[in-house]
Amino acid sequence: MTQPAPVEALTxxxxxxxxxxxxxLPLPPDLSHALDGRGGGMGxxxxxxxxxxxxxxxxxxxxxxxxxxFVVIRGFPVAGRTDRERATTCRRLAAFLGAVRPEDPGDxxxxxxxxxxxxxxxxxxxxxxxxxxxxxxxxxxxxxxxQAAHGGETLLxxxxxxxxxxxxxxxxxxxxxxxxFHFGRGPGFDRRRPVFRRxxxxxxxxxxxxxxxxxxxxxxxxxxxxxxxALDAVDRILSDPRTVLRVPLRRGDLLWxxxxxxxxxxxxxxDSPDPQARRCLVRLWVDCDAPPxxxxxxxxx
Numbered sequence: 166m167t168q169p170a171p172v173e174a175l176t177x178x179x180x181x182x183x184x185x186x187x188x189x190l191p192l193p194p195d196l197s198h199a200l201d202g203r204g205g206g207m208g209x210x211x212x213x214x215x216x217x218x219x220x221x222x223x224x225x226x227x228x229x230x231x232x233x234x235f236v237v238i239r240g241f242p243v244a245g246r247t248d249r250e251r252a253t254t255c256r257r258l259a260a261f262l263g264a265v266r267p268e269d270p271g272d273x274x275x276x277x278x279x280x281x282x283x284x285x286x287x288x289x290x291x292x293x294x295x296x297x298x299x300x301x302x303x304x305x306x307x308x309x310x311x312q313a314a315h316g317g318e319t320l321l322x323x324x325x326x327x328x329x330x331x332x333x334x335x336x337x338x339x340x341x342x343x344x345x346f347h348f349g350r351g352p353g354f355d356r357r358r359p360v361f362r363r364x365x366x367x368x369x370x371x372x373x374x375x376x377x378x379x380x381x382x383x384x385x386x387x388x389x390x391x392x393x394x395a396l397d398a399v400d401r402i403l404s405d406p407r408t409v410l411r412v413p414l415r416r417g418d419l420l421w422x423x424x425x426x427x428x429x430x431x432x433x434x435x436d437s438p439d440p441q442a443r444r445c446l447v448r449l450w451v452d453c454d455a456p457p458x459x460x461x462x463x464x465x466x
Contacts, residue, residue, distance in 0.1 A: 169339050169361075171332055172368050176234040176426050177325035180410030188233055188410075192240035196221055200242045200254070215257075222261030225421050229304075235321060235422035243310055243417045252447045255308050255419070262421075263453025266302055286313075286436055286444075291322050291403045291428040292373035294450065299354045301371060302450035305424045309414040313444040317434030319412045322403055324370030324426055328361055330402045338395040346392075347380035348373065356380070360399065369425040374400060403428070414446075424450075 171177075192200075199217035221238070228236035243251050259265045294305050307319070331338050339361070348356035348371065362369045374396055381388050388396070402408055411432075414420060422429060436443045 169328070169332055169336075169343070171329045172325035174325065175232060176323060176423075177329055178233055178323045179326055179407050180322065181407045183233065183410055188228075188236055190224060190228060190236050190238050192221070192238055193224075197240055197242070218254075218258045219261050222258055225262060229421065229423055234323065234325075234426040235420065237412065237414070238419040238421070239415070239417065241308060241417050241419040243308070248310055248445060248447075251308065251310055255306060255447050255449055258419075259304075259306055259449045259451050262304060263451040266296065266298070266450040266452065286317075286434050288433040289320075289430040290374065291320055291409070291430040292376070293324070293371050293424050293428055295348055295356065295371075295373060295376060296450055297351060299351060299356060302424055303453050304449075304451040305420075305422050305429065306447075306449035306451065307414070307420045307429075308447040308449075309416055309418045309420075310445040310447060311442060312414070312416060313434035314437045314442075315435040316432050317413075317444055318432045319414050319420065320430040320432065321410045321412060321422070322408050322428045324361075324372065324428055325368060326408060327372075327399060327402050327428075328368060328370070330408075331398060335398040338398040341391060341395040342399070346377050347384045347386060348376055349380040350383065355384070360396075367425075370428070371425070372399065372428060 196217045199213045225236055225238070242254070246254070256265055293301060295301055328339075331342070342360040343362070345357040345359055348358060350356065358371050360370065360372050362371070377396065378388065412420070434444060
């Protein structure tokens, strides 16, 4: 492999240095007014809502391509709508960003007793999304419909910063991380990909320590000591509080992130005893062309 080079772009950031103005996008008043009409019928109301969603998608794309690799829209309309109506509005916005992955029951993320770790009230370590398909989605969207009673903060970290820190502090780990790991099997395919992969000028990141451990066990290919050491080096950086941005998503906050750049997780939480008031997020996966990173200075450690 060629010698790894640092990512010198705005997508390489440390959470403790980011200001809210760098990632927050308050919903512009004119778009808020257009979307608040619900626009469920035919005619000008629907047309205004579609135009507002298209305009909002342009703002999101600009932030993803020219900013930090993620953006939080504040004030997305949720009042007076059912959870499914909120999900539908999100999907209509997502359609202006790219090809939306097919709808499934997982679109509404709540605590259930028979689902994976994502639908529990436990903490989630920082990771990129895999999805049931062979290839990961490029974009992840999360709309906060209801917050937890306590906890449940969203955690974000730059995969480009992780790469740069490894290059500076643990360069021995990078050759292994540029080679394939098992990420799990699906019907008729085996997900094998590196943690870091160059795609032209872009650096793409895929990481889920729990998923890698489980997938290697299922494949009958136990991780070697050198494999674990390289993954441990990643985890040490992700456990550094300076790396992580903590975002307590509010009701009506809509997070969009580049799933090949930004890792996400969450803190543990306590839900309301009222089933109708429990934490609920709308989750969306979108395939699209890669948002190119805007050049910028590499962050200080």
